Amino acid sequence: MSQAYQKYICVICGYIYDEELGDPESGLPSGTLFADIPDEWECPDCGVTKQDFILLTAPEPEVANVSKTSGFDSVLTLKHVSKDAIVVLGGGMAAWEMISQLRKQDNDQAIIMITHCSGDVYSKPQLSTALNKQKEPNKLIQISAADQAATLGVTLLPYTRVLAIDSDHKRLILPTGGLQYNKLILALGANQKYIPFPGSDTKGIHRINDLEQYRSFREHLDVLDKAHVAILGSGLIGCEFADDLVSAGHDVSLIDLSETPLSHLLPTQLSGKLAEVFESKGVQIFGGTTISEVKSADAKLTVGLANGKTIKADFLISAVGLQPNIDLAKRSGIDTQRGILVDDRMQTSCEDIYAIGDCTEHIDTGGNKVLLPYIKPILKQAKVIAGQIAADDIHYECNTDVVVIKTPSLPLSVCPPPLKDDSGAWKLVESQGESMALAYYRAGQMTGFALSGSFTKKANDWFQQIKLAS
């Protein structure tokens, strides 16, 4: 009589008892049914009894998602092409812009992108307006990294952190192995400064400078109907988030050492106007103070201020300033100060290594060292680097530009006067309710301006005037 024999697995060690074969060494002849195994019988590999055996069934089918995790394999296969390749480190706007400029120039050049994030393409400025545009974080992705890499013919190593650069031997050190490069472009971006607040772990405290951090914030925020968000730092990022959150119906407390928001960028009058508008929308402004401690209990934060007040909040966004990511460069012997230092060829202190975007520090036309954490400079910088690599000696000119602040409650456009230019003064040129136009004059010449409300539409005209004057 043919019998459908069954198999049983030891859940402890994975040994399989096959009724058809039995376990002759322990005295179970072939064909011994599991039910007939004596209770004293022991698993030959780990010594448990049949109680720890279960009928073997196939596990839930699962499709392995390993295509992109085989990091070392890809480094291995890349080894032989990479020595001729241009390698771009980073997966943000600077990196992608750089690659499209390189591609325009040469269709066959091997290009490799190595980035610690996914590399998915999104417009970072939209992070601070997404709530009111009712965009889920993932909807901000315009095209996946894999698709963009295919379009541009780039080899992509996502979720891979570059740990060190051996510039003498032109090697990159990754957790997945070493890789040779020919030319290297650092597009490593920046991060919000980390401040360890006394009394707190990091729960409930967010620093938002990329999509992943924003996603994590929204995951927590979106489960609450109305949240109270404390924001430390009323700079550009702090103000944009404050406006977006309050307009979406959340409570916002804005904390800064300055009395009024955006005071480093705006003339006092306009900064005061912004404070008024924010307060009328319900933002509570805690000026002239900072956070002295943060305590968390029951998913709530108690934020203690230096002025003795306390704020009960669900979250704290720490937005005290961007810091270029310089660790990798510094560790690798590339000159850095606040950022990775570049000359007007966008070259770092190491041969064949360029840098672009938020990670860089420049010397402006007035000889000042400046950071330019904006999109527009990236476009120009990418052209310069692509040119340099193609032996076209173009240079980057680092001029002042218009900064647009995305606070729909009071739109703002500012062209800050050159650094160290403090001998002039701001003058109110025009004012209609919330719309104001102020100009900065030095020795009878306009060197900067600040516009709010409907006047921001004329920012370009104002900017032309400054350009003409210089």
Place this chain on the structure above:
Amino acid sequence: MSAPMSSMDFDSTTSISDKFLIGDALLERVKKIVDEDLAPQVLAIDREGIYPKEVMQKLGAAGAFRRHLPSLTEDGKAHFDEAMRAMAIVSRVCMNTGFTMWCQVTLAWYIEKSPNAEVRNKLLEKVACGEVLGGTALSNPMKHLSGIEPLKITATEVDNGFIINGTLPWVSNLGEDHWFASIAAIDTDPTRKVMFAVDCSSPGFSLRQCAEFIALEGSQTFACHYDNVFIPKECLIADPIPEYLQSIKAGFVFLQIGMGVGVIQACSDYMHEFNQSLSHVNCYLDYQTDELDQDIKDYIAACDVLATEIGDSSDRFFVDILKLRKTISELSLKAGESAMLHGGARSYLHDSVAQRKLREAYFVAMISPSIKHIRKEIDRLGYC
């Protein structure tokens, strides 16, 4: 027999930091112990399953088990790079002993990170100096947390402790007088788990030697049977465990790397040796000594950066560590295979270094977290 330094020699006039070596002096001492005490026993360990107890004690007395424990270092910092290098020096000659060393330093790491002062006071120094030897049974819980298999141990809460039941198939560096760390789910609430230190001589606990392995036979690897074993509260390492596990994971995985580094360095030694007579044919092989030497140099450079960041308990950092760990598995396998091919028929002899290193390399690739486990975990964490 040279008398190993034991806690008996502890002289109250010398401070702990004078007694144990650090930095290059430690690594030189480890090398000396390896050359003089370990090297002569390698075949017996591998083939006859001799457990290198004395070598372990000497390594502990030298200070090789404590460099990653900030509460015991001279500067209050964790020197994972030194822990890795010490293990590599040992593994270059005998990875069985490199592995028992991993069991030991990892047990010490768990205790160091435990919020329970009682268990720290009771065991940390003893494990760190090698007076108490022991291991870690975290493979099953790690695989459980990655969704690979159910947790095999249960705990019933009672006054002053827990009653533990269940079986683990293989746990190493154990013996009657050893300790190890284990995780169990509470029977009434399996979502709650506890981690604790187990004395192998506890009533109801038994070690069973069943399986025979292709290498690592001298690692004292046993099936662990708990039959109503009482664990007192003072032996609790963590309850609850989620945040605690997050804080030990990166160190746990990083510490394994020294095994692979040693294996690869041994393969390189072997290949260089055979190239003296066979370079005219070996040059036709795919993986050459210069490439391997460059790979291991790059790899150590990567380790040195990540070794300084083990305190980072984010998933993001853990993925960097998992990738580093996967790479050492892949490099070990490649190096082992290449060593075999470089030596030709000589590699096929029973006592050849290459075949032993190849067998050891497979262990690097399959001990939890194995290559497949790592890939699954990186996928689970959403970084693939």
